[in-house]
Amino acid sequence: MIASAAPHGRNISADFLADRAKFVRLETLRLARICGAGHYSSTFSAAELFAALYYAHLRINPAEPKWPDRDRFILSKGHAAIGLYPILGDLGYFDPKLLDNYTKLGSPFGDHPDMKKIPGIDFSSGSLGHGLSIGLGMALAGRVQERNFRVYCMLGDGELAEGQIWEAAMAAGHFRLQGLVAIVDRNQLCIDGHTEEIMKVEPLEERFRSFGWDVQRIDGHDFTAILGALDRLKPAGEGRPQMIVADTIKGRGVARMELSLDWHVANLVGQDYDDAEAEIRAGLKPRIAAGASHG
Amino acid sequence: MAEKRATAQESQEQDAIFRGTGGGDATLKDKASVQGTPARLLPAFVLGEELADMADKDTRIVVMTADLASANRTRDFKLRHPGRFFDFGIAEKNMITAAAGMAAAGHIPYAATFASFSAILGAEQIRTDCAYPRMPVRIVGHHSGMSMGFYGTSHHALEDLAMMRTIADLTVVCAADANHLRAILRASLEQPGAMYIRLGRGRDPVVYPEVPPDFRFGNAATLREGRNLSIIATGSVLRATLDAAEQLAADGIAARVVDMHTIKPLDVDAIRRAAAETGAILTVEEHNITGGLGSAVADALVEMERVPFRKHGVPDEFVPVGPPAALYAKYRLDAPGIAAAAKELLASARK
Numbered sequence A: 001m002i003a004s005a006a007p008h009g010r011n012i013s014a015d016f017l018a019d020r021a022k023f024v025r026l027e028t029l030r031l032a033r034i035c036g037a038g039h040y041s042s043t044f045s046a047a048e049l050f051a052a053l054y055y056a057h058l059r060i061n062p063a064e065p066k067w068p069d070r071d072r073f074i075l076s077k078g079h080a081a082i083g084l085y086p087i088l089g090d091l092g093y094f095d096p097k098l099l100d101n102y103t104k105l106g107s108p109f110g111d112h113p114d115m116k117k118i119p120g121i122d123f124s125s126g127s128l129g130h131g132l133s134i135g136l137g138m139a140l141a142g143r144v145q146e147r148n149f150r151v152y153c154m155l156g157d158g159e160l161a162e163g164q165i166w167e168a169a170m171a172a173g174h175f176r177l178q179g180l181v182a183i184v185d186r187n188q189l190c191i192d193g194h195t196e197e198i199m200k201v202e203p204l205e206e207r208f209r210s211f212g213w214d215v216q217r218i219d220g221h222d223f224t225a226i227l228g229a230l231d232r233l234k235p236a237g238e239g240r241p242q243m244i245v246a247d248t249i250k251g252r253g254v255a256r257m258e259l260s261l262d263w264h265v266a267n268l269v270g271q272d273y274d275d276a277e278a279e280i281r282a283g284l285k286p287r288i289a290a291g292a293s294h295g
Numbered sequence B: 001m002a003e004k005r006a007t008a009q010e011s012q013e014q015d016a017i018f019r020g021t022g023g024g025d026a027t028l029k030d031k032a033s034v035q036g037t038p039a040r041l042l043p044a045f046v047l048g049e050e051l052a053d054m055a056d057k058d059t060r061i062v063v064m065t066a067d068l069a070s071a072n073r074t075r076d077f078k079l080r081h082p083g084r085f086f087d088f089g090i091a092e093k094n095m096i097t098a099a100a101g102m103a104a105a106g107h108i109p110y111a112a113t114f115a116s117f118s119a120i121l122g123a124e125q126i127r128t129d130c131a132y133p134r135m136p137v138r139i140v141g142h143h144s145g146m147s148m149g150f151y152g153t154s155h156h157a158l159e160d161l162a163m164m165r166t167i168a169d170l171t172v173v174c175a176a177d178a179n180h181l182r183a184i185l186r187a188s189l190e191q192p193g194a195m196y197i198r199l200g201r202g203r204d205p206v207v208y209p210e211v212p213p214d215f216r217f218g219n220a221a222t223l224r225e226g227r228n229l230s231i232i233a234t235g236s237v238l239r240a241t242l243d244a245a246e247q248l249a250a251d252g253i254a255a256r257v258v259d260m261h262t263i264k265p266l267d268v269d270a271i272r273r274a275a276a277e278t279g280a281i282l283t284v285e286e287h288n289i290t291g292g293l294g295s296a297v298a299d300a301l302v303e304m305e306r307v308p309f310r311k312h313g314v315p316d317e318f319v320p321v322g323p324p325a326a327l328y329a330k331y332r333l334d335a336p337g338i339a340a341a342a343k344e345l346l347a348s349a350r351k
Helices: A014-035 A040-044 A047-057 A078-091 A096-101 A131-144 A163-174 A204-210 A223-232 A270-282 B002-019 B047-057 B074-080 B092-104 B115-120 B123-131 B160-165 B178-188 B235-250 B268-278 B293-301 B324-330 B335-350
Strands: A072-075 A151-156 A180-186 A214-219 A242-247 B061-065 B085-087 B108-114 B138-142 B170-174 B194-198 B221-224 B229-233 B255-259 B262-264 B281-288 B309-314
Touching: A014 A040, A014 A047, A014 A078, A014 A096, A014 A223, A014 A270, A040 A078, A047 A078, A047 A180, A047 A223, A072 A078, A072 A131, A078 A096, A131 A151, A131 A163, A131 A180, A131 B061, A131 B092, A163 B092, A180 A204, A204 A214, A204 A242, A214 A223, A223 A242, B047 B061, B047 B074, B047 B178, B061 B074, B061 B092, B074 B085, B092 B108, B092 B115, B092 B123, B108 B115, B115 B123, B115 B138, B115 B160, B115 B194, B123 B160, B123 B170, B123 B194, B160 B170, B160 B194, B160 B262, B160 B281, B160 B293, B178 B194, B221 B235, B229 B235, B229 B268, B229 B293, B229 B335, B235 B255, B235 B281, B235 B335, B255 B268, B262 B293, B268 B281, B268 B293, B281 B293, B281 B335, B293 B309, B309 B335
Parallel strands: A072 A151, A151 A180, A180 A242, A214 A242, B061 B085, B061 B108, B108 B138, B138 B194, B170 B194, B229 B255, B229 B281, B281 B309
Antiparallel strands: B170 B262, B221 B255
C-alpha cells in the first residue's frame, strides 16, 4: 500500500487508484457496447490521470457540484468522456444507473460531455482546441472573485494543432495565471497517424516554457509520478501557468489497441470483447518502451 | 466639389473611429462632443461608459476586447474597473471562449470587437461555447454592415445576422443609436443565455432622443404610425428609414415604421399586425439580402395571409470599397433610396 501525498487531506492508496483506473477501462467497454461505438483508446490513455485527479487530488464536493470554490476540470479532449462519466457516477454526482441508457435518445450522456445535463461536468466540450480558453476564462474569474481554486484542463496531443490552443497558452502566460493547470495526454496518436508525422507537436516542454509556462513531464500511467507532479503544483495566484505533459500510450491496457491506429473509434464484439475485458481485469502489464517514442 | 469635400470629411471621421478618437486616457465625461454631435448620443462613446455604470452596481459584469479598446471605447470601462477588464490582443476566438469560461464561473462578460471578427470569425465559438451551454456572454459586434467602408470586405459584416440567427438559444439584437444601446445593455442583464448585440459604426444618427423606457427583447417598437405600408427596419438604417417615411408623407404615403431590433426571438405579432393593418411590408437592413431581417420576416409571413412584400438590403455580392455614405447611396440604403423602394413596392402591389 503506497499512501499518496494527495494535498486535500485524502489518503488514497495506489492500489485503490489502480483499481479505479481498471474500473474506468471496464466501464468504457460496457458503455461503448451500448451504442456500438466508443473512443476506447483515447480514454485508456487517460485512465490513470482521471483516477489520480478525481480520487486523490481535485478539491471537489460531489454533494455540491456548483460549489464556487471548487477546483474545475475541463476535458478539452471531450471524446474521452466515456471514461469520465463512470467516475462522476461513482463519486455520487448522479445515480450510476443512469449510465445504462448511455447515448440512448434523450440520455444526458452523449459521446461528448454536456455541462447542462450532467452534474460534475464543469464545461461542455467536443470541439477540439476550445478547452484551454475555457480554463483560462475560469482562472480569470477566480482572480476577479479572489478565490483560490485551480482549473485543470486535459488536452489531447492531437488537438495541440488547433490555433486557439496557442492563443490561450499565450494569454495564460501573459495574464500570469498560476491557477491554470494544463495536462496533456501525450498518447502519441491522432486519428490519421502519429502526431509527429501528421502534425508535429514536439518539443512540448520548450514550446510551452517559451509561452511562459512551468512544465513537468511524467509517465502518465505511473501513479507515483502522477501524484508527485500534482503535489508539486503551485497554488493559484500570480505566476506561471502550469503544464504537466503526461507521456501515455493510446489504448493502454489492451495490448491490441496500444499505439494502434485502428481503435480511435471502434466496437468490440463477441470474443474480442471478452478478451479485452479479461486483459483489463488482469491489470496493466509493464511496457519497456512506455512513452519513449517521442523526441 | 461639394461631394468631394464630404467624402474627404467622411474618410477622416471613419479613420478617427478606427483608430479611436480622443487618445490618451480621456473618458466620455471629458468629451463633450465629436464634430458637433454630443458624445453621449454616439454609440461608440457609450459602450464602455454605460457598462462601467452598470458594473458599479453589478459585480458580475466583466468586459473584454481584442485590441480594440479605443475603437469601441471599452477603454472607458477599463479606466473605472481595471480589474474587470481584459484585453486579449488580436485573438478573438480565445476571447469569446474565455468569456464563456468566465460566464460559467458566474460572470456576465461583454466581449466587444468588430462584427466581422466576432460574429463571423468567432461563429463556432459563439455557437458551441456560448449559445449551446446557455452562457450569458454578450458578444458586441460593432462596425457592422459596410460601415467600415473603404477598409473593405475583410472588415465588413454583411452576413453576421444570417449566421447568428440560425443559432438556437441565441438572442440577436441590433442597436439603432446610443440611447437604444443603453436600453439594450441594461436589459441584457436579465436576459437568459447568450446574446449577439450588433452595432453600427459608432456614430449612428439619433433615433431615440431618450433611452426607450419600455425596451424589451422580442418586442418590436413602432416608431411612426401609418396605414399604407409598414417599413420594418433594424439597427443602423432606422434613422434613414424614418427620414424616408417623412419624404413619403410629403407624397401622401403614410408609412408605419417598425424597429425590429430583436432579430431573434422575432416579434411575429408585430409582423402580423403590420400585414393586417397596413397591407404591405418592406424590410430594410444593412445586411446581405439573404438570411437577415428580411428573410426572418419572410419566414414569418409564409405562415400568414399573403401581402405585398419586398426585402431591401445589400444584394448578394461583395460590395466595392468606398466611404460609407457613398455605399449607402449606391445600395439605396439612404432616405431617398428607401422611399423609392417603398414606392416600388406599392406600385407593384397595385398591378
